[in-house]
Amino acid sequence: MNRRRFIAGMTAAGLTGTASAFSFFGLFGDDEPTAVELYPRRPLKASRRAFSVDESPTDEADAIGYTNFYEFGTEKGDAQRYGERFKPEPWRLTIDGECERPGDYTLEDILKPHPLEERIYRLRCVETWSMVIPWVGFPLADLLKRFAPTSRAKYVAFETLYDPEQMPGQRRAVVEWPYREGLRMDEAMHPLTLIAVGMYGETLPVQNGAPLRLVVPWKYGFKSIKSIVRIHFSEKLPVTTWNQLQPDEYGFYANVNPAVDHPRWSQARERPVGGWRRRDTLPFNGYAEEVAHLYHGMDLAKYF
Amino acid sequence: MKRLSLDRGAWLAIFVLALVPAAWLLRDALYSALGPNPVEALSHRTGDWTLRFLMLVLAITPMRVLFGWSWPVRYRRMIGLFAFFYATLHFLTWLVIDEGLLWDAIVEDIYKRPFITVGFLAYLLLIPLAATSSRMAMRRLGRRWKTLHRLVYLVAVLGVIHYLWLVKLDVREPLIYAVILLFLLLVRLWYSMKRGR
Numbered sequence: 001m002n003r004r005r006f007i008a009g010m011t012a013a014g015l016t017g018t019a020s021a022f023s024f025f026g027l028f029g030d031d032e033p034t035a036v037e038l039y040p041r042r043p044l045k046a047s048r049r050a051f052s053v054d055e056s057p058t059d060e061a062d063a064i065g066y067t068n069f070y071e072f073g074t075e076k077g078d079a080q081r082y083g084e085r086f087k088p089e090p091w092r093l094t095i096d097g098e099c100e101r102p103g104d105y106t107l108e109d110i111l112k113p114h115p116l117e118e119r120i121y122r123l124r125c126v127e128t129w130s131m132v133i134p135w136v137g138f139p140l141a142d143l144l145k146r147f148a149p150t151s152r153a154k155y156v157a158f159e160t161l162y163d164p165e166q167m168p169g170q171r172r173a174v175v176e177w178p179y180r181e182g183l184r185m186d187e188a189m190h191p192l193t194l195i196a197v198g199m200y201g202e203t204l205p206v207q208n209g210a211p212l213r214l215v216v217p218w219k220y221g222f223k224s225i226k227s228i229v230r231i232h233f234s235e236k237l238p239v240t241t242w243n244q245l246q247p248d249e250y251g252f253y254a255n256v257n258p259a260v261d262h263p264r265w266s267q268a269r270e271r272p273v274g275g276w277r278r279r280d281t282l283p284f285n286g287y288a289e290e291v292a293h294l295y296h297g298m299d300l301a302k303y304f
Numbered sequence: 305m306k307r308l309s310l311d312r313g314a315w316l317a318i319f320v321l322a323l324v325p326a327a328w329l330l331r332d333a334l335y336s337a338l339g340p341n342p343v344e345a346l347s348h349r350t351g352d353w354t355l356r357f358l359m360l361v362l363a364i365t366p367m368r369v370l371f372g373w374s375w376p377v378r379y380r381r382m383i384g385l386f387a388f389f390y391a392t393l394h395f396l397t398w399l400v401i402d403e404g405l406l407w408d409a410i411v412e413d414i415y416k417r418p419f420i421t422v423g424f425l426a427y428l429l430l431i432p433l434a435a436t437s438s439r440m441a442m443r444r445l446g447r448r449w450k451t452l453h454r455l456v457y458l459v460a461v462l463g464v465i466h467y468l469w470l471v472k473l474d475v476r477e478p479l480i481y482a483v484i485l486l487f488l489l490l491v492r493l494w495y496s497m498k499r500g501r
Contacts, residue, residue, distance in 0.1 A: 129341055266409070269409075274340055
């Protein structure tokens with residue numbers, strides 16, 4: 001090693017040392033959220049690849065480290081800072097409401113009949129950042145059909161686990177827990193709508209909603225509810241968390257729409273995570289061809 | 305002579321200390337250590353430091369009033385200029401990197417987004433304060449200098465509002481700034497009323 005490189009190395013080491021001292025006070029930015037494995041992930045076999053976009057996926061560590069998961073805290077990175085007590089197994093799901101086969105199921109019961117597929121989807125957050133994620137999962141429609149929803153089932157509602165012991169962010173009432181989301185029946189049955197159990201070829205990390213979550217690629221990210229424990233078929237429009245918190249800012253539909261701004265910021269462009277440059281946001285996040293007909297005749301500025 | 309060099313040493317120490325956050329940003333940018341959303345990280349960190357320096361400069365009079373410390377007054381100009389320095393970094397991050405100098409989008413954002421409107425206004429108001437920070441400007445403006453520089457109170461209030469309106473849900477951090485600012489302004493108010501009587 002030559003002398004100049006040695007000095008540069010020492011300077012860097014000194015800076016890093018000071019960095020850790022200062023980062024204690026949170027003064028110099030958050031620690032770089034490199035992915036932390038909070039619970040062992042297993043490789044998953046996906047039978048085929050369907051509906052995938054031809055874009056290179058977001059760096060996996062970024063996709064894991066940079067998440068909004070208020071159950072662990074309101075900052076990005078809180079899931080991996082405070083998620084170490086979360087146990088994605090054993091896991092149970094309650095299916096109830098307007099269907100013929102309601103019940104309490106183990107995760108194994110839920111997953112057993114479904115072959116897994118890989119789907120590389122765009123993800124657009126309402127905060128204007130975006131990612132491209134290779135999910136592993138199966139169509140929600142295939143799951144819902146098993147419980148034989150009745151003709152009265154107009155909507156499907158979902159709930160995240162409520163357990164402040166495992167999810168310490170729930171000790172603060174920033175949100176009326178549990179986190180709730182919902183879809184209209186036709187949205188839920190759409191072939192793009194996915195139940196994901198993995199990403200990047202392995203089971204879901206805690207940070208991204210282990211052991212199973214919803215993925216609705218044409219809607220803002222908050223619709224894609226994580227760590228689901230309840231699926232409820234309902235005749236009435238279900239209460240959904242962000243809509244309940246700020247109804248003038250977050251609608252029930254929350255379709256990605258560059259033409260309808262958030263009241264406080266523009267939705268016309270997005271910033272891919274890991275990059276410096278913005279790009280244009282596409283109507284329905286690029287899935288207009290597949291889903292625009294679901295909203296035919298609706299005023300999308302009113303039903304935002 | 306010895307006294308003078310001690311002052312210079314303290315001045316230099318504060319100057320270097322105030323540059324540390326900027327050096328830190330530069331280091332993180334060069335080492336790709338700004339995290340998954342580097343533009344957001346730059347934006348937030350320069351914004352945070354602008355508010356911190358604004359609070360610091362507004363704390364100088366209260367420190368004298370409450371604790372009888374008069375020495376910080378000597379560094380008020382420098383600390384104020386550092387607030388402007390970080391505000392400029394924040395402003396340029398937004399203008400050049402975030403908006404990519406797309407003027408249509410910039411004008412639209414200033415006009416349509418209240419949090420950007422107040423942030424932009426706060427920055428505009430800081431410019432004349434920085435421009436008239438020299439001794440010469442002080443002499444030339446005389447009594448009007450003090451009136452002009454009272455704008456800093458407004459700038460700080462707008463800065464905190466800017467932060468508050470930006471946050472999605474969890475307003476704890478901007479509220480901490482709001483409480484600090486309120487306290488600092490109340491100390492001044494109390495002092496000026498006491499003196500006025």
